[in-house]
Amino acid sequence: MIHVAVFGYGTVGKGVVEVIDRNNDIVSAASGDKVSVKYILDLLDFPGDPNEAKIVHDVNVIISDPEVSIICETMGGTGAAYKFTKAALEQGKSVCSSNKELVAKHGAELMKVAKEHGCTYLFEASVGGGIPVLRTLTTALTAERITRIAGILNGTTNFILTKMEEEGAGFDETLKTAQELGYAESDPTADIEGHDTARKISILSDIMSGHFVDSDNVPTEGITKIDKSDIALASGAGFKIRLLGIGDRYDDDSVRTMVAPFLIEKGHPLAGVCDVFNAIFVTGNILGDTMYYGKGAGKLATASAVVADVIDAARKGSSTMYCGWDETPVKAADSSSAKSRYFVRVSEADAAKAKALFEASTDIGVSDGKAGFITGPVSDSAVEGLDKSVIENMIRIYE
Numbered sequence: 190m191i192h193v194a195v196f197g198y199g200t201v202g203k204g205v206v207e208v209i210d211r212n213n214d215i216v217s218a219a220s221g222d223k224v225s226v227k228y229i230l231d232l233l234d235f236p237g238d239p240n241e242a243k244i245v246h247d248v249n250v251i252i253s254d255p256e257v258s259i260i261c262e263t264m265g266g267t268g269a270a271y272k273f274t275k276a277a278l279e280q281g282k283s284v285c286s287s288n289k290e291l292v293a294k295h296g297a298e299l300m301k302v303a304k305e306h307g308c309t310y311l312f313e314a315s316v317g318g319g320i321p322v323l324r325t326l327t328t329a330l331t332a333e334r335i336t337r338i339a340g341i342l343n344g345t346t347n348f349i350l351t352k353m354e355e356e357g358a359g360f361d362e363t364l365k366t367a368q369e370l371g372y373a374e375s376d377p378t379a380d381i382e383g384h385d386t387a388r389k390i391s392i393l394s395d396i397m398s399g400h401f402v403d404s405d406n407v408p409t410e411g412i413t414k415i416d417k418s419d420i421a422l423a424s425g426a427g428f429k430i431r432l433l434g435i436g437d438r439y440d441d442d443s444v445r446t447m448v449a450p451f452l453i454e455k456g457h458p459l460a461g462v463c464d465v466f467n468a469i470f471v472t473g474n475i476l477g478d479t480m481y482y483g484k485g486a487g488k489l490a491t492a493s494a495v496v497a498d499v500i501d502a503a504r505k506g507s508s509t510m511y512c513g514w515d516e517t518p519v520k521a522a523d524s525s526s527a528k529s530r531y532f533v534r535v536s537e538a539d540a541a542k543a544k545a546l547f548e549a550s551t552d553i554g555v556s557d558g559k560a561g562f563i564t565g566p567v568s569d570s571a572v573e574g575l576d577k578s579v580i581e582n583m584i585r586i587y588e
């Protein structure tokens with residue numbers, strides 16, 4: 190018997206118990222022994238829940254039980270989740286996590302602890318929910334030098350941008366609809382300001398580079414400034430707007446990361462990713478481009494990835510599966526001379542004044558009294574030095 194414990198009986202934790210139960214024959218056969226949930230750690234009691242008898246409040250009950258060999262950490266956060274994960278790994282218990290915040294901050298250390306104690310730390314569900322992208326990067330693509338990872342990594346913001354596009358609606362009213370439908374949290378800050386995407390692109394860039402990419406150092410811009418006229422003007426010029434997390438790796442192994450909305454040509458596969466779906470576009474030096482697409486969030490999609498990690502942990506026993514990364518900070522690329530083309534939105538009256546700020550520009554039309562144009566390539570440092578008093582919004586073109 191493979192005894193599993195679940196830390197945190199929230200949405201994903203419940204999903205993990207459900208997947209292990211519903212697919213028990215498949216999960217057990219793939220693991221090489223019967224898989225069973227022995228404990229669930231939570232502060233609450235869940236009276237009447239079918240798994241009520243498995244609830245414990247003291248983590249030490251689980252950590253000190255030699256029968257438990259695998260833990261699913263679905264608590265979230267970097268406080269108790271960090272302490273409990275480390276304690277479990279130090280006892281040789283493998284941990285399978287959906288906690289992107291913890292992986293982004295302490296992943297390298299926790300993988301090291303796992304290795305030292307003959308167990309494994311796995312976290313497929315932390316990026317792209319049910320999309321098997323970390324496993325792909327660390328198995329199928331290991332012969333590649335990955336030079337770029339660009340992803341739509343947040344379902345909430347992709348839902349909002351898609352709805353604004355389909356319904357011609359503004360940001361605030363669409364956010365409200367997303368909250369009513371359960372696609373956005375009551376406090377949506379981490380999603381709409383891009384912090385969730387920053388954590389996920391950090392983890393992907395950690396794997397790409399082999400070194401620590403601190404999510405706090407990722408230049409991050411969310412979608413709150415996007416207006417329905419941006420979407421209409423972009424659409425008229427053949428673009429969609431998507432929030433991307435991007436990691437670029439250069440020949441000298443330096444890495445540049447960024448989270449920002451981008452205008453993406455409608456023919457690009459990332460532009461076709463709609464609603465709550467996620468997609469990760471990976472460029473390798475030999476293989477070229479590949480894209481991984483699917484449900485990036487949600488109870489069962491995320492739980493499915495956690496349980497796949499449980500199976501891996503069971504199969505590999507004491508070996509560490511992921512190639513991982515070390516704790517050395519990655520070399521940051523000097524991006525001051527990097528150039529991008531921009532979409533610019535201004536009021537019609539200010540269009541001439543705004544265009545005069547750029548060496549080259551192409552008009553793309555007028556919508557709701559707003560004029561849009563696309564600039565020629567401009568460096569980051571030049572953009573920083575611009576007098577932006579008449580500019581209402583500037584969004585990079587993805588290329």
Ligand code: HSE
Pocket residue numbers: 318342343344345346380385485486487
């Ligand atoms: N809030 C996240 C999203 C959940 O919208 O993608 C999954 O990490």
